[in-house]
Amino acid sequence: MQNELKIKADAQAAIDMVVREVKNVKAVVISSEDGFEVAAYVEHTPQVTRISAMASSLSALGALAGEESQLGECRNIIIEADAGILIIIQVRKVEHTLIMSVIAGTDAVVGQMLYVAKQAARMLETST
Amino acid sequence: MIEHKILFSGTTGAGKTTAISRVSEVAILTTEVKNTDLSVSKNTTTVGLDYGELTLDNGDKLRLYGTPGQKRFDFMWEILSRGALGLIILIDNRSSDPLADLDMYLDGFERLIDAEACVVAVGRMETHPEPGIERFIAHLDARGILCPVVPVDVRETSQVVELLELLMLQLEATQEMT
Numbered sequence: 103m104q105n106e107l108k109i110k111a112d113a114q115a116a117i118d119m120v121v122r123e124v125k126n127v128k129a130v131v132i133s134s135e136d137g138f139e140v141a142a143y144v145e146h147t148p149q150v151t152r153i154s155a156m157a158s159s160l161s162a163l164g165a166l167a168g169e170e171s172q173l174g175e176c177r178n179i180i181i182e183a184d185a186g187i188l189i190i191i192q193v194r195k196v197e198h199t200l201i202m203s204v205i206a207g208t209d210a211v212v213g214q215m216l217y218v219a220k221q222a223a224r225m226l227e228t229s230t
Numbered sequence: 231m232i233e234h235k236i237l238f239s240g241t242t243g244a245g246k247t248t249a250i251s252r253v254s255e256v257a258i259l260t261t262e263v264k265n266t267d268l269s270v271s272k273n274t275t276t277v278g279l280d281y282g283e284l285t286l287d288n289g290d291k292l293r294l295y296g297t298p299g300q301k302r303f304d305f306m307w308e309i310l311s312r313g314a315l316g317l318i319i320l321i322d323n324r325s326s327d328p329l330a331d332l333d334m335y336l337d338g339f340e341r342l343i344d345a346e347a348c349v350v351a352v353g354r355m356e357t358h359p360e361p362g363i364e365r366f367i368a369h370l371d372a373r374g375i376l377c378p379v380v381p382v383d384v385r386e387t388s389q390v391v392e393l394l395e396l397l398m399l400q401l402e403a404t405q406e407m408t
Contacts, residue, residue, distance in 0.1 A: 135263040136275050137302055155277075155302040162261035162278040170259065198264060 109200075112229040113141035116193075116202065116222040123218045126207035128186065132226075133157055135199045157190050157203040164190070178219070180212060189215055193223045200226065233291045235313050236397065238280070239339065240320030241331050242299035243272050244353050245384035247280045249320065250294045252387045253394070254282025267300075277303065279310060284394065292394060307338050316347040316397045320384065321366075323358040329369050336375065343375060347401035351382035351393055 113132040120130045121143050131142045131150055137158030142150045164176035181188040186207045193200040204219045238246040251258050261278030280296030295310050297303070311317075319335045321328050332350065336343065350366060361369075366379040378396055382389050 134266045136266050136277055137300075138266060151302060152305075155300075156305060158263070158277045159261070159298070159303060159306055160278075162263055166259055166261055166278065198266075 110141050112226055116226040117141055117143045119222045120204055120218055124204065124206055124210060124215050126210050128207060129205040131203045133201050135201060140200060153203055157201045160190055161192060161201050187212055187215060189219050191219050191223050193226045195227055231289050231291060233293055234315045235293045237295050237297060237310055237314045237317045238320060239297040239307065239317060239335055240299060241322040241325055242270050242275060244320035244322040246296040246320055247276055249384040249390045250280050250282040250296050253284045253390045254294060255285060256283045258282040279306065301334060304338050311339060311342045314342055316401050317342050318393055318397055319350045321350065321352045323352050323354045328361055336373065347397055347404045348377040349393060349397045349400060350377060350379045353382055353384060355381045
């Protein structure tokens with residue numbers, strides 16, 4: 103229980119960092135590898151459960167595509183859509199893997215979004 | 231050579247990945263990750279899809295897709311249903327309410343079942359005989375769904391092949407009726 107609370111607190115700290123530094127961020131969701139929400143920030147997007155499950159599937163499919171293409175481990179997935187950008191990034195902790203999804207509007211800069219998401223993921227990976 | 235897309239869906243832990251791995255001629259593609267759901271007693275769970283291939287004696291090739299079992303992944307059910315010619319629903323009879331489980335998949339794959347063929351296969355009946363096959367048949371009948379129900383042990387390759395053959399027969403019968 104204590105461990106679970108610590109994971110949630112660390113995940114929330116990573117989310118706060120992304121929300122603070124990414125322009126026009128709409129949602130940041132951190133979920134377990136099998137699609138359960140750990141922590142979330144959402145703005146007009148109540149479907150955290152849905153985002154968690156989809157991020158889980160996309161992340162697993164990305165990993166499979168990376169392996170089958172002999173490209174190695176999938177680090178992140180970027181989806182640029184008409185109304186915004188979605189980045190899914192794997193957070194590989196020693197004991198388990200988490201998945202961070204960052205959704206932002208069209209005026210967000212992909213490179214900056216990815217940079218911040220990676221920094222937040224790294225922070226979460228190394229938190230003990 | 232004709233290629234058919236066949237789906238395996240059903241209860242988490244019923245053996246969808248196992249069934250595909252037993253009959254696939256190619257190394258199966260899987261998207262299994264660590265399971266954190268304590269209500270399900272298994273170490274890993276499929277969150278994207280499974281994929282395998284099987285060539286039938288007549289030269290037709292079956293492309294076998296497995297779906298995640300959990301309702302929260304029902305968007306994958308919809309994606310994987312596109313272009314599918316048949317569905318095998320695997321039910322784990324150890325579940326607290328196997329008939330309710332069946333209802334979830336009948337609802338989730340309603341369009342595919344209406345348009346194509348479906349077979350319901352019930353596992354672990356040797357240790358959990360209830361509900362029996364006749365109750366599954368009556369349940370489907372009450373919903374106006376015509377599809378065979380059989381017991382299965384997906385660890386047995388021959389039984390999985392028989393399931394696929396049954397599905398193909400069901401598909402032929404459905405096509406003759408329409």
